[in-house]
Amino acid sequence: MGSTEVATKPHAVCIPAPAQSHIKAMLKFAKLLHHRGFHITFVNTEFNHKRFLKSLGSNSLDGLADFRFEAIPDSLPDSNEDTTQDVTLLAESVRKNFLAPFHALLLKLNNDAIEASSNPTVTCIVSDGFMSTFTIKAAEEIGAPIVLFNTIAACSFMGFTQLRAVVEKGLVPLKDESCFTNGYLDTVIDWIPGMRDIRLRDLPTFFRTTNPDDVMLNFIMESTDRAHDASAVVLHTFDALESDVLDALSVGE
Known part of the structure; x- marks a missing residue:
């Protein structure tokens, strides 16, 4: 594949909520996008990035030329990588501390694309719905559309709203x-x-x-308050199972 072809591929930056089930679901979604021709940058927190390396080996996240892994800090105190992080502390940090490093990463990716024509600029962000407290702002700052990927059923999403x-x-x-x-x-x-x-x-x-x-409670409300600002919302469901709720959500949009 030539450098010109690579540079013109759509580039999706995928960022899951820093919890195991959310990471797994986003990774599967990112693989589907990659299969359809997207260049992927997958963003974990440094804590979870280190957990992957410890579990799967130091080269496990080397990725491909068009499927790369990056990490941003979660601003929490160092903790045992074999334990689960405190969800409340993590949610508070997401609200207060994630925007700046994520925005800096987006700028770095775009600058790298300018300097190395073989890499595409960021064309969209695929964010876990629970990360929208900062990802929507970051998308607005670089002028990119954002998709909120909710790893929950439609009825759960409606309940959160x-x-x-x-x-x-x-x-x-x-x-x-x-x-x-x-x-x-x-x-x-x-x-x-x-x-x-x-x-x-x-x-x-x-x-x-x-x-x-x-x-x-406030983290969840803030996350769902801005869902209507996204370019699209993806739900982990299918129409035959939750058609009434999906129809209601569509009308609400």
Whole structure:
């Protein structure tokens, strides 16, 4: 393949949420894009990048000429690579610390493309939906379209989009811990398009807190608030399974 042909290939920068299941799903999606002719840059956190190298060997992420791996810092204290990182601390860091290094990486990739004509410039970003708190901003700053890849079903995504509404309606945060056992979670939620017979307990469990400043609740709400700013949203589902919800989401767009 000539350098001119490589340089004109579409270049997708894929960045998963830094959790095992999200990384695996994004990697499979990136492989499909690569198979369809995309140049891929796959971005892990340094913590997870090191875990891959430790598990699979020092050359395991050398990649191909058109499928490369990069890493950005997560700004968390060093921890044992054999343990799972604290999800709450990680979510807080995603909100506050990931934009600058990710934006710097995008600029580096584009500068490298200018200096070496065999590499294409970034043409789009494929971001995990839970990373949108910074990836949409980064995409706007370099003028690239962004696709949010949600590694969840359509009903889960719809549930996440409703968390802001249940807060605004005063249903969440919970008044006290008795709400977990006194039947409060059976409160009917009848306004969600495409989802009938839903109770409060059927929504994603991140709302189950008595703290209005709960990190995970606010992280999820901020992530879904900006979904409509993406060029496209990909959901891990198929139409025959969740047609009602998918139709409702399409109308909402």
